[in-house]
Amino acid sequence: MSLATVRTRRLTLAVATVTVLALGATACGGTTKNDTDKKSGSAVTGKADANAETKKGLKIAFLPKQVNNPYFTIADTAGKKAVEELGSTYQEVGTSSGTDTSGQVSYVNTLTQQQVNAIAVSAQDPGALCTALKQAMKNGVSVVTYDSDTKTDCRQVFVSQASAEDLGRTQVQQLAKQIGGKGEIAILSAAQTATNQNTWIDFMKEELKKPEYKDIKLVKVAYGDDDAQKSFQQTQGLLQEYPDLKGIISPTTVGIKAAAQYLSGSKYKGKVKLTGLGTPNDMRAYVKNGTVDAFELWDPNKLGELAARTAVALQSGQITGAEGQTFKAGGMGTYTIGKDGVVSLGKPTVFDAKNIDQYKF
Known part of the structure; x- marks a missing residue:
């Protein structure tokens, strides 16, 4: 074995040792907004950069629980507006039934095959979509849930209507x-x-x-x-x-x-x-x-818009879904990702005879 070979192997071992120590320190140090995303199945690697440029030309798909539900029509229409405002392309797919979980799985698989950049999905079942969503993330698809969540390791961010x-x-x-x-x-x-x-x-x-x-x-x-x-x-x-x-x-x-x-x-x-x-x-x-x-x-218009802006922020590398990260959501302001990758839209509004005519949605 040559002296050059020995030196090379020693250098390789040293680098590997430093890497292991660094990973161990990160695991013990808690999550910060600059940490690498470690969610199971996630394609996101590297550090978030809140100031990263917003990507354009992305393909963003919305998959509601039920496409003919007036509530989701309102939310998804707002999502479409936000996606297009950000310079990307929007599509909505889904079943006409609020209980067709196998149909939702099929749509996730199809969207993954179509190589969309991000999926915003309202899950009909907490676990049924997991395998398909994890595969989507492995293929580089950002996954946001809104309105109804799946398991935490099956998506990157959940946009919650309120606490x-x-x-x-x-x-x-x-x-x-x-x-x-x-x-x-x-x-x-x-x-x-x-x-x-x-x-x-x-x-x-x-x-x-x-x-x-x-x-x-x-x-x-x-x-x-x-x-x-x-x-x-x-x-x-x-x-x-x-x-x-x-x-x-x-x-x-x-x-x-x-x-x-x-x-x-x-x-x-x-x-x-x-x-x-x-x-x-x-x-x-x-x-x-x-x-x-x-x-x-809550206002479903704002829910749909926030889901869209969150999906684009993920694909742009501005966030990865780790607790403590912040991102700007246009005119909606700045949002912070909480525990388990949850972003809360805000407090619900109570409607009664005194104020109902002030709202048109």
Whole structure:
């Protein structure tokens, strides 16, 4: 073995040793906004540069839970506007059913094959999309979830409508106030597997454990699958099964509208209180005719826009999804990525007869 060869091998060993030590120091030192993204399956490597130039000519795809859902139409239209404003190309794909998880998986696989740069997806199921999304990330596709999350290692950033805890607890607080703090209540949810719905419901149950709700009893969680007819029928079924029901929480825009439609034409109008998450345009008539006192929601326009801007920021290398990173979202301001790669849009807005006409979405 030559002297040159020995020196080369010693140098290689030294570099490897320094590299291992550096990686060990990073693992012990916590996450900073400059850390390399280490999420399983992620194609993102290197450090984030908040001042990196925004890339143009990207292909950004939106995959909502349900393409014909008015709520997602609003959100995705805003996403389209933001994508095009940033100089990139937008497309929306998806199923017409709010429960077709296999259809969502197929769309992710197709988008990956089409070599889109980023996917913004509202997951119908917390785990069903994971394999497909991880493969997408390995292929260099940035993955953002919005409205409904998947597992944390199956995407880079989740754009949350608001704090899940805030949303769950405030809906209980709204209904408790409306029914005078006592009586039987029910929840009319969307799909039984919907990540966001189940997270909010868990916080609702936690809120109901507080002493001030000792006279309120949650009798049932029903599922309308984000289908208007089924949600209407589930509302009817709840009132037949529980004739003493005092209130319903429906944390889904399709569900609350269907429930309001049923209550509005029944003997329960004004007697059984209804709250939850709805859009002002859907609920305006029911607030004005006395069926609904108050409900809440975030602005889906802003949710869609933030999802789009987050996707572009990921592809531009301005963020990787690590906690503490910040990025500019145009006129929306600067956002900070929180724990588990979550970006929160902000506090929900409560709509009632006094303010509902101020909102047009």
